[in-house]
Amino acid sequence: MEIRNYINGKFLDSLSNENLPVINPANQKIVGNIDQALDEEINLAYEAAKRAFDKRILLDMDPKEKSKMMRAIADKLREYKDIGGQLLSQENGKTIKQCIDEFKGAADTFDFYAGMTDKIQNKLIPSGKDTFNYVVLEPFGVSLQIVPWNYPISIFSGMVAQNWIVGNTIVIKPPELCPISSNFYGKIFEEVGVPEGIINIVHGYGEVTGRKLVKHSGSDYIVFTGSPEVASEILKETADRIIPCHFELGGKSAAIIYPDADIDKAVDSTVKGIFKPNAGQICVAMSRVIVHPKIKDEYMTKLISKSKKLKIGSGDNSETEVTPLISKDQMQRVSNYVNSGVQSGATLALGGKEDDNQEGNFYQPTIFDNVSTDATIAQEEIFGPVTSVFDFETEDEAIEIANSTNYGLASGVFTADDQKAKWTAERIQAGIIWHNDWFVDGTNLPGGGYKKSGYGRDGGMDGIYSHGQTKRVSKRLY
Numbered sequence: 001m002e003i004r005n006y007i008n009g010k011f012l013d014s015l016s017n018e019n020l021p022v023i024n025p026a027n028q029k030i031v032g033n034i035d036q037a038l039d040e041e042i043n044l045a046y047e048a049a050k051r052a053f054d055k056r057i058l059l060d061m062d063p064k065e066k067s068k069m070m071r072a073i074a075d076k077l078r079e080y081k082d083i084g085g086q087l088l089s090q091e092n093g094k095t096i097k098q099c100i101d102e103f104k105g106a107a108d109t110f111d112f113y114a115g116m117t118d119k120i121q122n123k124l125i126p127s128g129k130d131t132f133n134y135v136v137l138e139p140f141g142v143s144l145q146i147v148p149w150n151y152p153i154s155i156f157s158g159m160v161a162q163n164w165i166v167g168n169t170i171v172i173k174p175p176e177l178c179p180i181s182s183n184f185y186g187k188i189f190e191e192v193g194v195p196e197g198i199i200n201i202v203h204g205y206g207e208v209t210g211r212k213l214v215k216h217s218g219s220d221y222i223v224f225t226g227s228p229e230v231a232s233e234i235l236k237e238t239a240d241r242i243i244p245c246h247f248e249l250g251g252k253s254a255a256i257i258y259p260d261a262d263i264d265k266a267v268d269s270t271v272k273g274i275f276k277p278n279a280g281q282i283c284v285a286m287s288r289v290i291v292h293p294k295i296k297d298e299y300m301t302k303l304i305s306k307s308k309k310l311k312i313g314s315g316d317n318s319e320t321e322v323t324p325l326i327s328k329d330q331m332q333r334v335s336n337y338v339n340s341g342v343q344s345g346a347t348l349a350l351g352g353k354e355d356d357n358q359e360g361n362f363y364q365p366t367i368f369d370n371v372s373t374d375a376t377i378a379q380e381e382i383f384g385p386v387t388s389v390f391d392f393e394t395e396d397e398a399i400e401i402a403n404s405t406n407y408g409l410a411s412g413v414f415t416a417d418d419q420k421a422k423w424t425a426e427r428i429q430a431g432i433i434w435h436n437d438w439f440v441d442g443t444n445l446p447g448g449g450y451k452k453s454g455y456g457r458d459g460g461m462d463g464i465y466s467h468g469q470t471k472r473v474s475k476r477l478y
């Protein structure tokens with residue numbers, strides 16, 4: 001399968017003549033190729049987005065028309081969910097069901113924001129009998145959006161839908177490790193008749209196309225979902241231009257399990273929080289568990305027993321529970337972290353090895369116990385099926401451990417006591433706190449990072465306001 005760049009409303013034959021292979025992480029076979037966008041394509045994409053912005057296509061579009069366009073995209077995403085889900089599973093490794101669900105979720109996101117096109121409420125602010133002030137939400141202009149490989153279809157939908165509501169036009173780069181399924185967006189935009197230039201999709205390696213896109217002066221705003229290292233590079237690169245950035249970055253999310261928690265539920269949440277969805281390659285993975293000694297033995301016994309039985313395999317097998325890591329590099333990275341965990345003196349309670357099936361990038365569910373809070377495995381994002389367990393005596397100590405990393409994306413508290421859950425939620429530094437389960441989510445709910453996990457919010461109304469800026473108009477009445 002050959003994937004072209006989608007610029008100014010059409011798929012474009014390659015100008016750079018550079019073609020990149022995309023590998024199936026379950027068997028190392030080539031799934032397809034993408035055209036890498038270099039300077040010429042990038043210029044065309046930014047020019048198209050700027051023209052569309054200057055023509056006020058999104059800003060002057062009737063909200064009902066915008067809503068219709070977004071609902072039509074949602075319908076098409078549902079139409080293509082099966083074939084799109086198959087492809088996503090081949091290039092990304094997740095189960096076919098998860099991938100079909102990702103298309104369905106992306107459709108729900110477009111539907112949700114389709115319902116928001118006429119619901120932005122601006123403000124009228126009184127300040128004396130002879131003045132009149134109003135404040136409106138306005139776009140930044142052309143937004144550059146850079147997407148990671150772990151949830152490329154859902155991240156694309158959320159970022160695009162919210163930016164269109166505000167009126168930003170878009171140049172977007174899907175991830176090079178998993179770009180093919182994003183091609184459905186170009187196909188859908190063509191079929192729906194999305195106006196030229198309001199979205200342009202360009203492909204390529206992060207270090208090549210991504211860097212060029214960031215360095216280009218065509219963007220007025222950057223929305224980046226990915227690692228803190230690249231976010232930092234983007235900030236340095238754009239420092240002179242002083243353009244706003246929106247960052248959804250990594251995490252080292254912790255669950256605190258109090259002695260009165262439902263242990264079976266906490267175990268199920270851990271399994272789905274770190275092993276099942278995408279083998280821990282998820283920004284909000286439960287990569288740390290802080291558990292009270294009173295219940296620790298029971299929790300560990302049950303967790304190890306369940307995790308041992310998980311079926312490791314490729315995403316096209318409906319029995320699979322733990323899917324492959326995205327690449328050989330990622331396998332090496334996870335292996336290095338596990339080795340460093342062993343060297344730090346932590347107890348390897350389960351796993352710690354590549355799976356016997358060498359064809360794909362399969363890694364065993366891995367649990368470390370007795371981890372020191374300053375160990376590398378306790379501090380850095382591993383992005384694999386590896387979690388670290390800690391003990392605590394007092395509630396203050398649990399909070400101290402939860403807040404002991406530079407990250408602050410998600411976290412959880414397991415307790416039957418709502419007062420304690422509230423007390424805990426108030427003290428954990430993270431953008432999302434889940435109580436008694438992991439992944440209690442919805443398109444209408446905002447999320448985002450504290451600390452090194454980023455800034456800006458996505459989801460619900462907060463997401464819309466996060467992708468724009470306000471303008472005040474003040475009038476003196478004669």
Ligand code: NAD
Binds near residue numbers: 146147
């Ligand atoms: P990454 O930072 O390596 O890459 C993300 C995107 O940036 C890709 O499209 C890549 O091509 C591009 N890129 C890479 N180097 C670049 C550069 N120098 N200049 C411009 N663009 C560049 O991250 P990844 O490995 O794709 O994704 C994993 C990371 O993303 C993890 O840290 C994870 O936690 C984070 N993530 C965060 C969220 C969230 O919502 N907070 C969601 C998903 C993933």
